[in-house]
Amino acid sequence: MRKNILITGASSGLGRGMAREFAARGCNLALCARRTDRLEALKAELSARHPGIHVAIRALDVNQHDEVFRVFRSFREELGTLDRVIVNAGLGKGQPIGTGYFHANRQTAETNFVAALAQCEAAVEIFREQNAGHLVTISSMSALRGMPRNLTTYAATKAGLAALSEGIRADLIRTPIRVTTIFPGYIRSEINEKLKNTPFIVDTETGCRALVRAIEKEPASACVPWWPWAVLAVLMRRLPLAIIARMI
Incomplete structure (x- = not known):
């Protein structure tokens, strides 16, 4: 069992939801985000609900x-080891290219x-020293495809992250260090809370429970929730781009 779990972007959304799920499994947590007031509240909640775990925040x-x-490194010093690092922090905003929103x-x-990339570097440095760990x-x-309109930059960054993860996995394939890339479908969070009539969307708790189940299996990659996203992934890779553009 991976006992000590670091999660970035843990103050809200999927990060907070995964923290709750891992805490319920008896894991110690290293939680970090910009909004420390939310981290303090989450620490108090998890420590009260699961008094046997250690929750560190930064x-x-x-x-x-x-x-x-x-x-x-400070989390590693406090917990002794880092068994799993989940690179979760991110932004969902963006605008169509060429419309004046480069910033x-x-x-x-x-x-x-x-x-x-900085988070992956920091995590894998520690894992190499330990000769153990799980990067997620x-x-x-x-x-999976180039996306139109407001999703163009966001999708490109997530494609880049997936390629980066696969490269790290290739580099570490003969070591005890594992690397997993998770491809979430629509899970309700602060990033997408304004989206209406979104197909196949699940609530945060259901989605985060599925995320943690997938992460615990330590696959090379996983679409989460599995249904219908694993099936849609096959279609998304094969459909003409004109159809993809109309779907979004």
Whole structure:
């Protein structure tokens, strides 16, 4: 069992939901995010509900790359080891390319890819020293194809993260270190709370329970929830781009 779990972006959405699920399984948690008031409240909730676990929290803006390395190492010092790191922090905003919103698209690209690279670097450095660990990256079903309109940059960053994860997996394939890429479908969270009439969407609790079940199996990759997203993944990779553009 992976006992000590680090989750970035843990103050809300999928990060907070996964923290609750892992706490219920008896895991110690290392939780970081920018909003420390929410982390404090989550720590109090989890410690009261599961008094046998240890919950460590740190403030972290993942775009402060030196801080990523410092915070990850401080968590390791506090817990003794890091058994699993879940690279979850990210942004969902974006605008169509060429419409005057480069600043928003750049922020999404920097947070979802460059900052994720820093998190992967920091985690794998620790795992190499331990000769053990499980790196988990949270990509997106949108990573499977180029996406139109507001999703263009977001999907590209998540595709980049998936490729980065696969490269790390290839590099570590003959070691005890495992690497998993998760492709979530529509799971209700703060990133998508404004979306209406979204097909196949599940509530946060249901989605996070499915995420944790998939992560615990430590596959190379997984679409979550499995139904219908594993089937849709096959279609998304094969359908003409014109059809993909009309689906979004």
